[in-house]
Amino acid sequence: MAALRLVQSGDAVAGLFMQNWADDGSGECRAEEDRRDAVAVCGKLGIGFHFRDFSREYWDGVFAHFLAEYAAGRTPNPDVLCNREVKFKHFLDAARDLGAEKIATGHYARIAGTGGRWKLLRAVDRSKDQSYFLHQLGQAQLAATLFPVGELQKTDLRGIAREAGLPTHDKKDSTGICFIGERDFREFLGRYLPARPGEMRDPAGNRIGEHPGVFYFTLGQREGLQIGGVRGRAAAPWYVVGKDVANNVLYVDQDTGSPYLHSSTLWSEVAHWVAGSPPSRDFECTAQTRYRQADEPCQVTVAEDGALSVRFQRPQRAVTPGQSVVLYLGDECLGGAVIARTDAPLEQSIPEQAA
Template identity: 75%
Template sequence: MSTARTIVGMSGGVDSSVAALRLRDAGEPIAGLFMQNWADDGSGDCRAEDDRRDAVAVCGRLGIPVHFRDFSREYWDGVFAHFLAEYAAGRTPNPDVLCNREIKFKYFLDAAHELGAEYIATGHYARVAHEGGQARLLKAADRSKDQSYFLHQLGQKQLSATRFPLGEILKSDVRAIARDAGLQTHAKKDSTGICFIGERDFREFLARYLPARTGEMRTPEGHSLGEHAGVFYFTLGQREGLNIGGVRGFEPAPWYVVGKDVASNVLYVDQGVDSPYLYSRALRSEAAHWIAGAPPSPRFQCHAQTRYRQPDQACEVIVRDDGTMDVHFSEPQRAVTPGQSLVLYDGDVCLGGAVIASTDAALEQRLREHAA
């Protein structure tokens, strides 16, 4: 059993390092815990050992004990299997949302309690406030790094037992704090992209699990433009990887993915970053999760993000009897993507959110009607 009251999730990065440092300096009894969430797949791209060494070194520097847990099987079952199924269905999932709900704030929280701790802490940029017997998830003080979008599936149990020591400070200050404390992670590059993929080619990685199946690329009007390597490798609004050169009869403007027909294995593309086929004004979601346990009312106005770091968008929300939502935006939205997360806000307060099921984008509606 640990004598620590708070267990800090140590990722081997600068954010979790400074989260632990701030708690220690505040006099909180803490220990670190390093989670391995992805088994080495033999590609040589897994950074888990480097991250583990950095986490151990930081804990040593801070004079705190460190624990280890392997959650790679739980990650496969709870996150990665869903990730593959969504891509195979032509949707674009957000595994970081699932990873937080299923691993970091479930198995990690359970492990901390087994070690005798009351709380967990992470290096996420977000805040928790307690008011009227409820825990509320708030945006971080550093809006450019706010990660409440990825945490919207957490509930009262998780938030009441969670601390975010970086919620009130700026990212620019975090590296300075780490440097001044002599932490070796102070200059370490931030991890980007999907956590288990790391710095590697996404299409090559996905092809190991979803083999390429070439098909036709065409415009929404039906002009054939060549072949694609597999519709599930692409997402709405994507420009890279289409390999469309000059096309006779079309302007020399860039092409963007505007639709996917998985059943027919057709990838739809159009020219222009503001192609009308990329825009929608309404969406239907899957069943919503509410941080407070219930929506503010069956019908209300708030702001929303349909992708990470998107500026807040004004909308009206109608909660249906089955828990799904109809959301209508005040302004047209670009590249709203089924499979991604819709996250709702009332000012700084994150209300919750849901997976996007469908939109009223013209091409998506046409394909849906054709499939029916």
């Protein structure tokens, strides 16, 4: 769709397809199917097609970090890292090597420029907005990028693609982590992080069951715990409410609204600012700690080392170390950072994990 929009505007366009994951024989990698679709679209539009394999760059810059974070008990977001380390780095360089002045992607977001300064804005279709995943971009990357679909509604795009006869007009949007596809997450992760069984306990320390490895689970998770009937407990779902990585203990509770899942303050790693610097050292804005979350008002304090303290007006559920907190002023994405820790009760009581 991005290519179609540019062709319709009279721009000189060529297609550049990148492969980020080598086929591992599982049948789940869709790179070849996606490549064929890209070739078909370029053929329909009458534009050139180019291919680059960034599998090694993806492994080194994204997947190795993904595994290290899970091994440490955190829950990383590889899409954020892929945008920073591959799509708007190696892919951008490859496009320039082909003579391109700019790259255009199908991300649902917008870019606004004034006086040589660039802003990253939410997409018009808020239900599809992807600025959360793009918050690590900077001025140089935005200056060299176009988001042609960010001004349109998703439903309008489908109609435009259908009218243009694009072979991908009814193709489903990709979901989940790209290199895992539809396969079982635990099975995939187990190829790289062998099982390390340990105890599951409730917040009071009572043994509830056994887990295969704390790194297979994330805060708020319900699926996959495989907790049967527990004597003296109601027949209600269990949720992950804490992880003690050092002692290999997974904490669970039965209440989806458990106080052990909630926090009011988070502390981050060093933040990235789209503009190059924060609006001030202490300011109010809204934040998202997960994709498609509603805006949450907060107070942000920037420490001397560039890390953040973010205090929310109301407690937040399952704020997860390793994920990103992304900051907004209205539609403008200011930037964000990786969440390091929170003031959730169990996290505060496990100093080894919070360190």
